[in-house]
Amino acid sequence: MSGQEAPAMDSNTSLAKCIVHTDASKYLYRAAPHQGAGTMEYAALLDAEGLDSNLIFLHRGVIHPQSGIGAHFHNRCEEMFVILDGEAQFTIDGRTALLKGPAGAPCRLGHSHGIFNHTDKPVQWLNINVGLTKTYDAFDLGDSRADAPIDPRPTFMSMRLDSTLLKPVQDFNGGSGTVQYRRVFEPSVFNTVWSYIDHVLLPPGTVAGANHQQADMSEVHYVLAGSGVVILAGDAAETSIHKWDAVPLRLGQGGFVKNTGDETLELMVIGVARSHDAKEAYITQ
Structure with missing residues (x-):
């Protein structure tokens, strides 16, 4: 492996x-x-x-x-x-x-x-x-x-991952603009600390919050299409991302994803909690 x-x-x-x-x-x-x-x-x-x-x-x-x-x-x-x-x-x-x-x-x-x-x-x-x-x-x-x-x-x-199933969300997780979003798999699908799979489409110029459950959740953003930048919370630096990039965001590490290109930025987001207790707390929020 x-x-x-x-x-x-x-x-x-x-x-x-x-x-x-x-x-x-x-x-x-x-x-x-x-x-x-x-x-x-x-x-x-x-x-x-x-x-x-x-x-x-x-x-x-x-x-x-x-x-x-x-x-x-x-x-x-x-x-x-x-x-x-x-x-x-x-x-x-x-x-x-x-x-x-x-x-x-x-x-x-x-x-x-x-x-x-x-x-x-x-x-x-x-x-x-x-x-x-x-x-x-x-x-x-x-x-x-x-x-x-x-x-x-x-x-x-x-x-x-069917884009026709997504729903519009305004200012997603503290971002800006209207993105298309669906939680594909809920926490109950998994018996480990694996917590969700999300599907997100960002039109040009829109911003989505990334790993907003920072303390007890980690995420991987896999870019299915398009391009943009990732901006970590508290850091003005922009890191470019492109199709088929994997973006790991560790526990306590949140930020934003912005579509800076001319095409839709498409993401599959993998959420993994710190522990089973953290996953349960996330479910009950």
């Missing part, structure tokens, strides 16, 4: 040094991941040091045609495969359904999952993993899912 990684961030490390750019030239080639079919390539954008909460990693890569990740269990961590384009066959607990990107399906503690790209085109892929601790675990089932029967609709939790 090695690859391109952001440096650990402390008070002496600038945000610019911690933002990770997706670079396909740094992807690692891997055959039969978790005893799956075919091959894929990926890099670790963030590892366990990327946040001071229990994010274990954020991986980015491509799943090659007729390839996938074999079915496996996680008993100490939760994981979500996301496809950013195309389509793929997702499996949760032995049941398989087709999802069209951008889409994903979370796998909770003690459940199994896998994915298979049945098409003749590579699929852009993202993987998020959050644990009870910062320790990764997996148990492979020796099942590639390459010939799995397909259900007509998912029998498991899934998401699609």
